[in-house]
Amino acid sequence: MTKAEHYDLCIIGAGSAGLSVAAAAVQFGVRVALIEKGAMGGDCLNFGCVPSKALLAAAKHAQAMRSGAPFGIAPVEPEIDFAAVRDHVRRTITAIAPNDSEERFAAMGVEVIRAPARFLDAATLEAGGHRVQARRFVIATGSTPAVPPIPGLDGVDYLTNETIFDLAERPDHLVVIGGGPIGMELAQAHRRLGARVTVLEALTPLAKDDEEAAAVVLDALRREGVEILSGAAVTAISSEGGTVRATVSLDDGEERIVTGSHLLVAAGRRPQTGGLDLEAAGVASTKAGITVDRSLRTANRRIYAIGDVTGGLQFTHVGNYHAGLVVRNALFHLPVRADMSAIPWVTYTDPELAHVGLGEAEARERHGEVHVLRWPFAENDRAQAEGRTEGFVKVIASRRGRVLGADIVGPEAGELIQPWALAISSKLTVKAMIETVLPYPTLGEVNKRAAYVYYTGLPERPWIRRLVRWLAKLG
């Protein structure tokens, strides 16, 4: 083996998390190595956020053609060229790829090694014939689809997020195992692009979100023709002559056979740690992911772990957030603590579903009495003008009006959740929202109207009325 190369920082994994560390750290003049065994950009660019949002965008166009009637536009059933849709998805990836490319990072001064990394000991790893030693390591190896141990699944050609975006022909009938965000986004996209879709969810679909808000999305998907079975545990899978057959045991004890042309497994994620030899490095992990403390350090203090591989909230923006903390800690020795209390997330179905902070039940548990402030999109002028009146904003505030959490279901929920993320991270009260002048007519006014609900009844309170009468006497 060659002699060791020395770096200040060695990052394993060039996904959202690893790339963010590399890009930030190299700016400070330190020696950075970035090791990637697969495609630069990781899941988000190649098999995750980017292709799924590109596919949803195509699906939205198709749906718009079917739903013009209320505006006086005759609806038409779109002719869908699925291969061309796939090309749009690929072009989107290609357009973004230069930002994550080896060339860009090499030009910044990062040493990019394209090979699988494996720890040799607590301070050394090997990748593609390189022996790398570093003052600090960052493991950012992400996650892969979890494949549930369903009898027969092994013998069937199933799709995952790593293969579904390559389909050149539209599935006739897509059966989806898992009703989480991956399952629901891809279910709606394929339905709108003309496929029959059945989602089989063992427990509750979109269970990580507010139940009432999730119900709005599930209703919308069902109305569009997506069949969603809750409490539907898949007990066996088989395939014959191009037809997949799922045996499903329903909550009420009934057994049902669901057939389809294609099967997508979207049943959660597992950390990608295989082949790293974490034991050699003294890095502890569980089935959920690499164990880290609040400063994202592993059991080996010289090694951090960030992003999906830590098994917490698995989002690109979490990987980016983790990256910023690690750079501060590793380069500047500043104390850091990952604070996950104001991390928003969005499911990009139509209507969108967004959340930040505490849910209603959790807020009651921690704060006792809380205010639940709601405002429907149906009471928003812009939403009415655009015929996008489905959904609502629900904000949870403490007794004194401090914003604790928010759920939004409806048009542009992912954009509209952002002021609430700011409110929570900056410890603001609903008063800040009320005192901000917003442009009319915008969807964002739903947020301000929800904030006003905090003061409902105030003008009727006797002491306020007495105060107003007394002030009037002063002239």
Ligand SMILES: Cc1cc2nc3c(=O)[nH]c(=O)nc-3n(C[C@H](O)[C@H](O)[C@H](O)COP(=O)(O)OP(=O)(O)OC[C@H]3O[C@@H](n4cnc5c(N)ncnc54)[C@H](O)[C@@H]3O)c2cc1C
């Ligand atoms: C279908 C889908 C849609 C999604 N949509 C969204 C969304 O809209 N918004 C959002 O915020 N999140 C979304 N996510 C989640 C998001 O993609 C992940 O949270 C994010 O990609 C995690 O980034 P990461 O850097 O931790 O890991 P990854 O992106 O998985 O990167 C890890 C990298 O490490 C490499 N690697 C692994 N092991 C080794 C090794 N031993 N040696 C060298 N390299 C290694 C891998 O090849 C990979 O490139 C979606 C995910 C999926 C699957």
Ligand SMILES: NC(=O)c1ccc[n+]([C@@H]2O[C@H](COP(=O)([O-])OP(=O)(O)OC[C@H]3O[C@@H](n4cnc5c(N)ncnc54)[C@H](O)[C@@H]3O)[C@@H](O)[C@H]2O)c1
């Ligand atoms: N818009 C976004 O930000 C976005 C989109 C997609 C994915 N993601 C990220 O990727 C992660 C993974 O998404 P996901 O949807 O795979 O995971 P998930 O864990 O959120 O949902 C998986 C679902 O599959 C169900 N399930 C598991 N085994 C099953 C079985 N045998 N039969 C039927 N149902 C079964 C679970 O009960 C669960 O509801 C998300 O948690 C999120 O962090 C984010």
